[in-house]
Amino acid sequence: MSISARLPVFPWDRLEPYKATAVAHSGGAVDLSVGTPVDPVPEVIRQALTAAADSPGYPLTYGTAVLREAAAGYLRQWHGVTGADPAHVLPLIGSKELVGWLPTLLGLTAGDRVAYPRLAYPTYEIGALVARAESVTYEDPVAELDPAGLKLLWLNSPSNPTGRVLSVAELRRIVAWAREHGVLVASDECYIELGWEGAEPVSVLHPDVCGDSHEGLIAVHSLSKRSNFAGYRGAFLAGDPAVVADLLAVRKHTGMIVPAPVQAAMIAALGDRAHAVEQKERYARRRSALRTAFEGAGFRIEHSEASLYLWATRGENCWDTVGDLAKRGILVAPGEFYGPGGEQFVRIAFTAVDERVAAAVARLDDAA
Numbered sequence: 001m002s003i004s005a006r007l008p009v010f011p012w013d014r015l016e017p018y019k020a021t022a023v024a025h026s027g028g029a030v031d032l033s034v035g036t037p038v039d040p041v042p043e044v045i046r047q048a049l050t051a052a053a054d055s056p057g058y059p060l061t062y063g064t065a066v067l068r069e070a071a072a073g074y075l076r077q078w079h080g081v082t083g084a085d086p087a088h089v090l091p092l093i094g095s096k097e098l099v100g101w102l103p104t105l106l107g108l109t110a111g112d113r114v115a116y117p118r119l120a121y122p123t124y125e126i127g128a129l130v131a132r133a134e135s136v137t138y139e140d141p142v143a144e145l146d147p148a149g150l151k152l153l154w155l156n157s158p159s160n161p162t163g164r165v166l167s168v169a170e171l172r173r174i175v176a177w178a179r180e181h182g183v184l185v186a187s188d189e190c191y192i193e194l195g196w197e198g199a200e201p202v203s204v205l206h207p208d209v210c211g212d213s214h215e216g217l218i219a220v221h222s223l224s225k226r227s228n229f230a231g232y233r234g235a236f237l238a239g240d241p242a243v244v245a246d247l248l249a250v251r252k253h254t255g256m257i258v259p260a261p262v263q264a265a266m267i268a269a270l271g272d273r274a275h276a277v278e279q280k281e282r283y284a285r286r287r288s289a290l291r292t293a294f295e296g297a298g299f300r301i302e303h304s305e306a307s308l309y310l311w312a313t314r315g316e317n318c319w320d321t322v323g324d325l326a327k328r329g330i331l332v333a334p335g336e337f338y339g340p341g342g343e344q345f346v347r348i349a350f351t352a353v354d355e356r357v358a359a360a361v362a363r364l365d366d367a368a
């Protein structure tokens with residue numbers, strides 16, 4: 001059987017009819033369905049990309065030493081990962097690439113199991129399907145998972161789609177359990193900088209979570225949301241030296257290389273905090289306006305203390321909510337896309353320009 005035959009229908013195709021309805025609205029569509037950045041790529045990043053345009057030679061799969069130090073320094077400085085070591089960093093062609101391929105790159109196959117949250121970014125399941133491994137979902141991994149045959153445990157804090165954040169104590173408990181049972185933990189931390197309420201999100205590599213060792217752990221960081229970098233495709237992982245070395249060996253042989261100008265742009269992005277703070281402030285304003293408007297229109301928001309989304313319900317099937325909002329020209333993602341338990345929720349991204357967010361707020365206020 002071909003790999004594609006093992007995969008589900010691409011979920012976003014199912015949203016197309018609703019998109020057509022939203023686009024037909026007299027004021028145009030407000031697309032809050034996909035979390036794709038809409039603001040300009042910061043100047044400091046563009047300049048670095050352009051300056052590296054003359055890159056005729058093959059780049060290193062391992063990334064330049066400067067890039068790996070920029071990533072390790074970023075983890076040390078902004079996420080308190082005191083033990084971050086540039087030797088144990090690996091650049092990625094965006095983090096979706098790793099999520100989709102990690103089980104395969106690790107050599108997992110039929111009989112091996114991959115666990116991820118019950119409500120989750122769909123690509124964790126895809127990664128397991130591509131490798132022919134078995135998927136298992138969880139609410140609380142320690143309480144629910146049988147470690148037999150479990151080779152990989154995905155964490156995603158802050159979560160897509162719920163915005164839920166795992167506390168230091170929860171992370172510590174999960175890491176201790178996984179280490180006891182020899183299960184590799186991959187922590188998808190692509191929303192780690194986007195905390196809005198409550199405790200700041202913490203990396204699985206923070207010493208309060210994992211002690212002095214990164215054994216059995218990898219953290220995955222993406223520049224897509226923090227630095228409006230989604231179009232460039234740039235991310236990195238860091239963690240367990242043996243796992244990093246193993247992944248590097250496979251990636252070298254299979255050509256999974258970040259282009260040299262993108263590596264240069266990543267160095268600039270990781271070394272600059274001002275643009276990330278500015279971007280976060282933009283999202284904070286949009287989040288607050290949308291939250292007030294959706295609550296005013298009868299929605300209840302659950303979790304959503306971090307990430308780029310509001311996880312909202314009106315106590316009805318998600319497709320009814322999607323259909324109703326589409327008639328008002330507002331497109332959101334049905335919670336069903338993210339797994340069982342999402343059927344009565346929709347995911348509202350705050351990745352629309354201010355003018356479009358204001359249009360959505362006005363339409364919701366009119367209806368309230």
Ligand SMILES: Cc1ncc(COP(=O)(O)O)c(C=O)c1O
Pocket residue numbers: 035093094095096097099121156159160188190222223224230234235
């Ligand atoms: C939880 C999660 N992981 C990974 C990704 C992939 O991000 P990228 O490939 O742009 O780094 C996304 C994108 O939305 C996501 O929501």
